[in-house]
Structure formats: structure tokens, C-alpha cells
Amino acid sequence: MQKIPHVILASKSPRRQELLRLMDIDFRVVLKxxxxxxxxxxxxxxxALHIARKKAEAFDETVGDEVVLTADTIVCIDGLILGKPETREHAIEMLQRLSGRVHQVITGVCLLYKGRYNNFYDLTEVFFRKLSDAEISNYVDKYQPLDKAGSYGIQELIGLIGIERIDGSYTNVVGLPTEKVYAQLIALNK
Known part of the structure; x- marks a missing residue:
């Protein structure tokens, strides 16, 4: 495995934390x-890039030899950005909008290392089959996806039964485009 600087992950997302663990990257979580x-x-x-950069700018540029990694994931359909739902009803409304349609999941990432910002993003197209109202309600009640952009997690029930296919990175839809993040972290030492 290539040498990667220690990472400060500026995210409370358990999904991003798990992805970094699976990548065998040494990190600690610091929230601002x-x-x-x-x-x-x-x-x-x-x-997505603007928000990821704002998150990185919240850190002092002298964080030593650590890399600050920030990210922001958005779901977009018909040019409309679907953020995190505010209520159960809002979550149901979002999933009904996505049902039977194609949407984009975009994750903006910012790496702050030794005073320099490296910004990039990934885009994945997600194809949902038509979901019944019962499937949507059951998912929202069981998983309470109020902390997820677009009201769903690809790794949860609605993703397992509702997504016909994706075009792009699976981990991007989870919340962090690991392939691109790894490549950019490796490039920091060159």
C-alpha cells in the first residue's frame, strides 16, 4: 500500500468513516x-464543490502533516438539488420524485494539505425502478433517512430493492468516491 498522510475526516457520516476504514486509511474525525x-x-x-471547500476552510491551514478531507454529497433530478429531508413526509415526497426515474449523485471533495486546497467531484447516475407507496413508506419508517441526501442510502433496503443500475462509482453514491480520493491522497506525496 502506498504511503498516505494521516487524514482528518471532517464528517460525522458513519458511511464515510466506514469507507475510510475499509480503505485501510489512518484517520481521526474532527467536526466544525x-x-x-x-x-x-x-x-x-x-x-457540491463549494460546500466541500467551505468545510475545509473552517480548518486552520497549519494542521501540520495531516490532510483535512471534507465532502458534500447531493442528489439532483431535473436540475433540482434534493438535500436531506426535514420530515417523514418530505422524505416520502423525495423518494416518490425519484421513483421510476434517473437522477445524479454528486460528491464534491476537498483535500487541504500543507495550505493547499485540492477540489474534485464525482458524478454517478442512478436508475430507480418504479417504487410502490408501501415500499417507500416502509423504508422511511424503518430506516428514517433524514440524514441522507435524497432520502435514501444505496446500501439500505430501498437501494437494494429499488436501484436497477448505476452508471459510475458505487462508493460515490454511498458518500465518498473512494477511487478518486485514494488517487488524490497518493498524489499528495509526489
């Missing part, structure tokens, strides 16, 4: 409060 608003007129990839 960040305003996740963004200017109007940005494209969905620009929104």
Missing part, C-alpha cells in the same frame, strides 16, 4: 460547524 448555504446560479457539481 459550517454554514452549508451556497450562492444562486451554481451548477449542482459547483454546489
Amino acid at each position: 460547524d459550517v454554514d452549508e448555504s451556497f450562492p444562486e446560479g451554481l451548477t449542482p457539481p459547483e454546489v
Whole structure:
């Protein structure tokens, strides 16, 4: 395995933490409060990148030899960004909108290392089959996906029974494009 600097993961997402563990990357979690608003007129990839960069900028640029890794994942359909649902009803509404359609999952990533910012994103297209109202309600009640963009986790029930296929990175849909993150972390030492 290539040498990777120690990582500060600025995310409370258990999914991102698990992905880094599976990648055998040494990391610790440090959280900072960040305003996740963004200017109007940005494209969905620009929104994800903007928020990831804001999260990185919350850290002092002198974090030593550690890499600050921040990320923001958004779900987009018909140019509309679906954030995290605010209520059970909102989650159901989002899943009904995604049902039987194709949408994009975009994760913006920012690596802050030795005062330099490296920003990149990944985009995956997700194809949902038509979901019944009962399937949607059961999922929302059982998994309570209020902490997930677009109201679902690909690794949970609705992803297992509802996603026909994806075009792009699976881990991007989970919340972190591990292939790109790994390549960029390796490049830091070159």
C-alpha cells in the first residue's frame, strides 16, 4: 500500500468513516460547524464543490502533516438539488420524485494539505425502478433517512430493492468516491 498522510475526516457520516476504514486509511474525525448555504446560479457539481471547500476552510491551514478531507454529497433530478429531508413526509415526497426515474449523485471533495486546497467531484447516475407507496413508506419508517441526501442510502433496503443500475462509482453514491480520493491522497506525496 502506498504511503498516505494521516487524514482528518471532517464528517460525522458513519458511511464515510466506514469507507475510510475499509480503505485501510489512518484517520481521526474532527467536526466544525459550517454554514452549508451556497450562492444562486451554481451548477449542482459547483454546489457540491463549494460546500466541500467551505468545510475545509473552517480548518486552520497549519494542521501540520495531516490532510483535512471534507465532502458534500447531493442528489439532483431535473436540475433540482434534493438535500436531506426535514420530515417523514418530505422524505416520502423525495423518494416518490425519484421513483421510476434517473437522477445524479454528486460528491464534491476537498483535500487541504500543507495550505493547499485540492477540489474534485464525482458524478454517478442512478436508475430507480418504479417504487410502490408501501415500499417507500416502509423504508422511511424503518430506516428514517433524514440524514441522507435524497432520502435514501444505496446500501439500505430501498437501494437494494429499488436501484436497477448505476452508471459510475458505487462508493460515490454511498458518500465518498473512494477511487478518486485514494488517487488524490497518493498524489499528495509526489
